[in-house]
Amino acid sequence: MAARGRRGMLLPIMEPELAEVRDFLAAHAPFSDLPDDVLAAVPARCSLRYHRRGSTILRPDEVVTSFLIVRSGALDVHDPAGGLVERVDVGGSVGVNGLLQPPPYGFVVTAVEDTLVLVVPGEVFRDLLTYPGVSSYFMLQQAHRLRQAVESVQISDHGGAVLRTRIADMLGRAPVIARPDATVREAARTMREARVSSVLVLDSTDRLCGILTDRDLRNRVVAEGLSVEVPIAEVMTTDPITLESDALALEALLEMLGRGIHHLPVVEDGRPRGLVTSTDLIRLEQSSPLYVVQDVSRQSSPEGLAAVARRLPSIVDHLVTQDASASDISRVVTAVADALHRRLILLAEEKFGPPPVPYCWVALGSQARYESGLGGDQDSALILDDSATLEHATYFAEFAEFITDGLVLCGYPRCPGDVMATNPRWRQTETAWRAIFAEWIERPTPDAVVGATIFFDMRALAGDTDMCERLRRHVLARTPQASTFLAHLIKQAVFHQPPLGLFRGLVLEKGGPNESTLDLKHRGVGPVAEIARAQALSVGSTAVDTRGRLAGARSAGRMSESSVADLLDAFEFISYVRLRHQAGRVREGHAPDNFVSPASLSSFEKRTLKDAFGVIRQAQTALAQRQPLGYIS
Numbered sequence: 001m002a003a004r005g006r007r008g009m010l011l012p013i014m015e016p017e018l019a020e021v022r023d024f025l026a027a028h029a030p031f032s033d034l035p036d037d038v039l040a041a042v043p044a045r046c047s048l049r050y051h052r053r054g055s056t057i058l059r060p061d062e063v064v065t066s067f068l069i070v071r072s073g074a075l076d077v078h079d080p081a082g083g084l085v086e087r088v089d090v091g092g093s094v095g096v097n098g099l100l101q102p103p104p105y106g107f108v109v110t111a112v113e114d115t116l117v118l119v120v121p122g123e124v125f126r127d128l129l130t131y132p133g134v135s136s137y138f139m140l141q142q143a144h145r146l147r148q149a150v151e152s153v154q155i156s157d158h159g160g161a162v163l164r165t166r167i168a169d170m171l172g173r174a175p176v177i178a179r180p181d182a183t184v185r186e187a188a189r190t191m192r193e194a195r196v197s198s199v200l201v202l203d204s205t206d207r208l209c210g211i212l213t214d215r216d217l218r219n220r221v222v223a224e225g226l227s228v229e230v231p232i233a234e235v236m237t238t239d240p241i242t243l244e245s246d247a248l249a250l251e252a253l254l255e256m257l258g259r260g261i262h263h264l265p266v267v268e269d270g271r272p273r274g275l276v277t278s279t280d281l282i283r284l285e286q287s288s289p290l291y292v293v294q295d296v297s298r299q300s301s302p303e304g305l306a307a308v309a310r311r312l313p314s315i316v317d318h319l320v321t322q323d324a325s326a327s328d329i330s331r332v333v334t335a336v337a338d339a340l341h342r343r344l345i346l347l348a349e350e351k352f353g354p355p356p357v358p359y360c361w362v363a364l365g366s367q368a369r370y371e372s373g374l375g376g377d378q379d380s381a382l383i384l385d386d387s388a389t390l391e392h393a394t395y396f397a398e399f400a401e402f403i404t405d406g407l408v409l410c411g412y413p414r415c416p417g418d419v420m421a422t423n424p425r426w427r428q429t430e431t432a433w434r435a436i437f438a439e440w441i442e443r444p445t446p447d448a449v450v451g452a453t454i455f456f457d458m459r460a461l462a463g464d465t466d467m468c469e470r471l472r473r474h475v476l477a478r479t480p481q482a483s484t485f486l487a488h489l490i491k492q493a494v495f496h497q498p499p500l501g502l503f504r505g506l507v508l509e510k511g512g513p514n515e516s517t518l519d520l521k522h523r524g525v526g527p528v529a530e531i532a533r534a535q536a537l538s539v540g541s542t543a544v545d546t547r548g549r550l551a552g553a554r555s556a557g558r559m560s561e562s563s564v565a566d567l568l569d570a571f572e573f574i575s576y577v578r579l580r581h582q583a584g585r586v587r588e589g590h591a592p593d594n595f596v597s598p599a600s601l602s603s604f605e606k607r608t609l610k611d612a613f614g615v616i617r618q619a620q621t622a623l624a625q626r627q628p629l630g631y632i633s
Helices: 015-026 036-041 096-100 122-128 132-152 184-194 214-222 249-259 278-284 289-298 302-309 312-321 326-352 390-409 430-442 446-455 465-476 483-495 521-539 546-555 561-587 603-625
Strands: 008-012 047-051 056-058 066-072 075-078 084-088 108-111 115-121 198-202 208-213 263-268 271-277 359-364 380-384 427-429 458-463
Touching: 015 036, 015 115, 066 096, 066 122, 096 122, 115 122, 184 198, 184 214, 198 271, 208 214, 208 263, 249 263, 249 278, 249 326, 271 278, 289 302, 289 326, 302 326, 302 390, 312 326, 312 561, 326 359, 326 390, 326 458, 326 561, 359 465, 380 390, 380 430, 380 465, 390 427, 427 430, 430 446, 430 465, 430 483, 446 483, 458 465, 483 521, 483 603, 521 546, 521 561, 521 603, 546 561, 561 603
Parallel strands: 380 427
Antiparallel strands: 008 047, 047 115, 056 108, 066 115, 075 084, 075 108, 198 208, 263 271, 359 380, 359 458
């Protein structure tokens, strides 16, 4: 009798059953794509195993030598933290990743019900991988597992999901409403009686057409000396930003941070269901970044701003332990950085007086892409109106120095490469900037490519923002035809390889203070940003963020939907591990960095990072194949 233990009862496949097993395999992918003679030979090399309901079939620390196909019953696959990765029904398989990658396996597999599995030895599996249909099927399965891993790391360590609360769950009283022809006096009385700071304005069909807030009353009525008898239609905010009731509290938070507003109407089919305010979110989440942004606006000195900025790492630490994604956390970090920049710019104008000519202060790099982490340095530039002359140089030099010094106080060190507005090279008129970009595009030297990787990630922060947008539109219209320049960008994008060895082992940094660590910036998120930039510029996409650029490449047919989805999952997972590491460094009293020790990662995280790095490598290979790079030096 066959042995029976925690692995269940092993059953050989008898001669009469071979045809039945062959027919079973023929009915399920990827075996249905095998040639008939190959398929017919598989059952005799396999065996069956029976597992009782609730039994553990595979453990995270195991060395897998076979993969299992569910013949009857069902299996659950969990990550080491207990999160459900997938349920595998009849025809599905488990253990494949244990054969594709070095041990240990990294997942817990249990029988949901009494289950019979077909045991396929590793040597059979390797033989079958020589058939393209089989290999591509299991590569897609790997991508699915990466996507599940991305979702599982976003589960709160505290079991709560404060910022993932749905807006519908936050709504209480019915919205206070008014009509457009009501007077300001009537609206103010309504707000006083209802003890609210705003009213929603509905048109004759009961659809939202505006909002009137206490700020509107101060700024648009009292400060302007208007009569309280004017209709509120003349002073309200028309077509306000809204959210659907199934949106998340985090989405409301990000809208308020990004737009500097404090009230968000909640609608369904254009009709208001309620209102969410910044106070609601602060009450919901006491460590909300709204506290930081609000305090930034109240500061009157760089020292005061620095005191506020020191609270950002603890907020990131808190967001990491909630179920916020890396994308959302980076947007919060960027929003706080933007607020600090803008407040310092206002303080500079107060100190030095109104600017002599119009200007635009621009953020560069990861801040421009809304992808900031902790510990990043400064990257900035100034675009000046074409009327600027040498006599204006002193004003803007002192102006930039004040802002840069203030940012250093706030925890943003100077750029080691001096890519800052304090460098006269990066304080230019709009026309001069056009010439600089033209030089980079038409004569792409190595220095030009380095400049392009920084300055093509450009976003206006303050001043005359139209200058930046005009410059970007002018430049982006030229990049799709600049084949030599794009070839240089592509070469740069494939140069920084992810830290993955020949046999899918992790390649660690050698020598220096960061020896034996993984550089998740330059060899993780950086290559994804470079791939996205090269793809986007080749189609003239106006997006500046990595996710938007990849979406643009997909829409233009440059990348397939599946390859973009896989690359976004890889980007998200690596970014999350990086942000969590940075928050942990600050918590332990160290400066945040991008170098993660493998010893600090679980087997699940190491395995998923390998998946993510593999996806990046595939994307780099696909990008390089689009254009010959051998002649580029």
